[in-house]
Amino acid sequence: MTGEAVALELRPAKLPSRALAVLLDLAVAMLVYIAVATVLVMSTASLDDAAQVALSIASFLLVLVGGPIAVETLSHGRSLGKMACGLRVVRDDGGPIRFRHALMRGALGVVEILLTFGVIACIASLVSARGRRLGDVFAGTLVVRERVPVGQTRFVPPPPPWLAGGFAALDLSAVPDGLWLAVRQYLTRMQQLDPQVSWAMAERLAADLAARTGAPAPQGVPPAAYLAAVVQERQAREARKAFGGGAPGGYVPPVAQPPAPGAYYQPQPQPPVVHPVQGGTPAPAPAVPPVPPAGGTAPDDRPATGFAPPA
Known part of the structure; x- marks a missing residue:
């Protein structure tokens, strides 16, 4: 194998x-x-x-x-x-x-x-x-x-782009072939399952995979996306081993169809981007004020406190 x-x-x-x-x-x-x-x-x-x-x-x-x-x-x-x-x-x-x-x-x-x-x-x-x-x-x-x-050939869909290459330090040596096969079969058929059943199966497989690797799944990452990202990391390592290191780290095998929108659910909102300032302490990026419309009046962006400036 x-x-x-x-x-x-x-x-x-x-x-x-x-x-x-x-x-x-x-x-x-x-x-x-x-x-x-x-x-x-x-x-x-x-x-x-x-x-x-x-x-x-x-x-x-x-x-x-x-x-x-x-x-x-x-x-x-x-x-x-x-x-x-x-x-x-x-x-x-x-x-x-x-x-x-x-x-x-x-x-x-x-x-x-x-x-x-x-x-x-x-x-x-x-x-x-x-x-x-x-x-x-x-x-x-x-x-x-x-x-x-x-028609009988099934391909593993790739993970979301925001997870690609995020598990390069994961130890996959203790994962048995039977678990890899179960994960692969789930990923190729997850779009045919009921959403609740698919989510439960993904959580169970992700827990088994995390127990074998010794590292828990990241918080906020859907279990199906976690499984797809780990499988892609294994494929990249096998490609580097098979081709003598010539394959790029982001190797992805050909897929028959891209995953359907929402198959992995939407990722969690990312934290705001920070920029370093003089002195070494990070500071949040300056907020960009809304651009007023052509009529010259600003849009109704009042805060939830109900405060309104005097006319």
């Missing part, structure tokens, strides 16, 4: 799509194997039976075992069947596979798929929580979906 800076929302492939991809790969491999075997039989007709059997075994291993291994290694986990079904083989951490991963998958695939007609692979995929067969378990890989419908 690399965080949300890279947006690695990997979805494990289900058994039907994986089975369809395997069938397509086997169909292509069998066609190639039949063509290679036909050429070998025609070109080695003068050899004895032992030599022909050895060539048949070699062609079987080369086409049906070595072929998928070479294809997955060169294409980084995308065979013809997986490309057709929108799947890819990746490591457990989301990175591309290498030769050793493809070799382990191909070697165990001979037993799981070819020799037992896929029975062992189907049973292992049904038992596994992420649909992995034995080759994936021993190789440390996972088959994921690459093509995800656009």
